[in-house]
Amino acid sequence: MARETGTKLITSNRRARHDYEILDTYEAGIVLTGTEVKSLRTGRASLADAYADLHNGELRIHGVHIAEYSHGTWTNHAPRRIRKLLLHRGEIDKLTGKLTESGLTLVPLSMYFKNGWAKIELGLARGKRTYDKRQAIAKRDADREIERAVQRRAKGFTD
Incomplete structure (x- = not known):
């Protein structure tokens, strides 16, 4: 085997x-x-x-x-x-x-x-601690938003 x-x-x-x-x-x-x-x-x-x-x-x-x-x-x-x-x-x-x-x-x-x-x-x-968790969540959300903006810009969309 x-x-x-x-x-x-x-x-x-x-x-x-x-x-x-x-x-x-x-x-x-x-x-x-x-x-x-x-x-x-x-x-x-x-x-x-x-x-x-x-x-x-x-x-x-x-x-x-x-x-x-x-x-x-x-x-x-x-x-x-x-x-x-x-x-x-x-x-x-x-x-x-x-x-x-x-x-x-x-x-x-x-x-x-x-x-x-x-x-x-x-x-x-x-x-x-609780505030560390909130900071990590806020950073993750901000990174996601930045990534979305970069992708929209790369596709030629403007705000």
Whole structure:
């Protein structure tokens, strides 16, 4: 059986980029059971309310919901169990130093299959305040309006 190549997105946490300022990103493997992998292949996962933390030198993720596999037997998995993440020791040590700073957290941004292996993209993030969110929305709207004006001008329309 040939191993699949490339990446296939399972789910993404679109809310994270709105609520947090992403400072750095990391790719980590996930320790999963068989029914969890089968459920992920059908795309039944949610990263809402999920976060990662360090515990005894290991990186763990909390709050990820992977639905029970519908064709599973009585040995199905718990949907919201704590799962271990796999990173190189040097990356974990670097994260340990950064997470001791106040206001920083690890937020899952997306979950995907890469060359057949389940991966999760983590973002080292700092929470945005309400006025930061409003500024980001205003900037995005202004950029859109500028782009529309440039396109109208390129097509020969004048105001």
